Amino acid sequence: MEIQITDEEIKNVKNDLNNAKQRVHLVIFRTNHSIDDKPSMSLITDYQTFLNAKNKFDHSDLKIIRDILPVTDNLACWAIMQHKLATHDYEEKAVIINKLAFFTNQVLLENKLPSNS
Incomplete structure (x- = not known):
């Protein structure tokens, strides 16, 4: 299909x-393998969702690599x-x-x- x-x-x-x-603005952020033991990858989301994920996974290394797309x-x-x-x-x-x-x-x-x- x-x-x-x-x-x-x-x-x-x-x-x-x-x-x-x-x-609201969109960002690209990079994940770290410490979240789920998967390889790092880049994802797109809005800034507030990024902040929520960063707070939820405080042991991880989420980093914005492009801001305001x-x-x-x-x-x-x-x-x-x-x-x-x-x-x-x-x-x-x-x-x-x-x-x-x-x-x-x-x-x-x-x-x-x-x-x-």
Whole structure:
């Protein structure tokens, strides 16, 4: 099953992200293996969620590596996949997770960071 993203969706989400920057901003942070014994990776989230995770995993080394991300088509696609992951059936989740990983890596590359393995 292929998950499609239309140009109109991207345009609308980019507008939403730009408007939301007044209240909340997105960051890229790096995880540390001490959280769950998995390799470090870079993730995208809003700043408040990052702070909540950092407080929850106080023994870990979560570090913001890019603050206040530029709103790009890839970031909009990442946001669309995040939303779809929370709202779609279990059968579609594997495809959505793969797309989410793809767009996460695209955003990382746009921000001159190495992609996740």
